[in-house]
Amino acid sequence: MSQFVQSLHEVFERMGRIETRRMFGGHGIYHDGRMFALVASDTLYLKADAQTLAEFEKRGLPAFGYEREGRRTEMSYRQAPEEIFEDREEAARWGRMAWETALRSGAPKRARRPAAKKGKGKAR
Structure with missing residues (x-):
């Protein structure tokens, strides 16, 4: 885990406990399972939606995206403003805004359980 990812525990300390999980060459940042x-x-990119997008756009913060097979796909995450790394109150405000966006997006996806193995039963 990079030092940057580890530092996010301190950045978002006023939100409460956060978790970081590796995913697709990066990390997901979670609070209360979201x-x-x-x-x-x-x-760092924060979750955005129709209610919060203007906050990101007025600061010119770009969307997270990736290219695949020559096509660019943008996700509902926007680059975090620089001030959150210096101001814990701002970090909490932006973090809560992103977390509330995650809450509005619906129920968290459950981890899939591996299919049960079919065992050979004993003949009776």
Whole structure:
């Protein structure tokens, strides 16, 4: 885990406990079981939706996206503003805003359980 990802525990300390999980070459950032942020290439992105998008756009914060088979796909995450790394109150405000966005997006996806193995029963 990068030092940047480890530092997010301190950045978001006023939100309460966060968890980080590796995913697709980056990390998902979770609070109370909901992914509210992601890290890719040591850049933090916060979850956004129609209610919060204007906050990101007025600061010119770009969307997280990736290219696959020559097509660009943008996700509902926007780059976090720089001030959250210096101001814990701002970090809590932006973090809660992203977490509330995650809550509005619906129930968290449950981890899939592996299919039960079919065992050979004993003949009776």
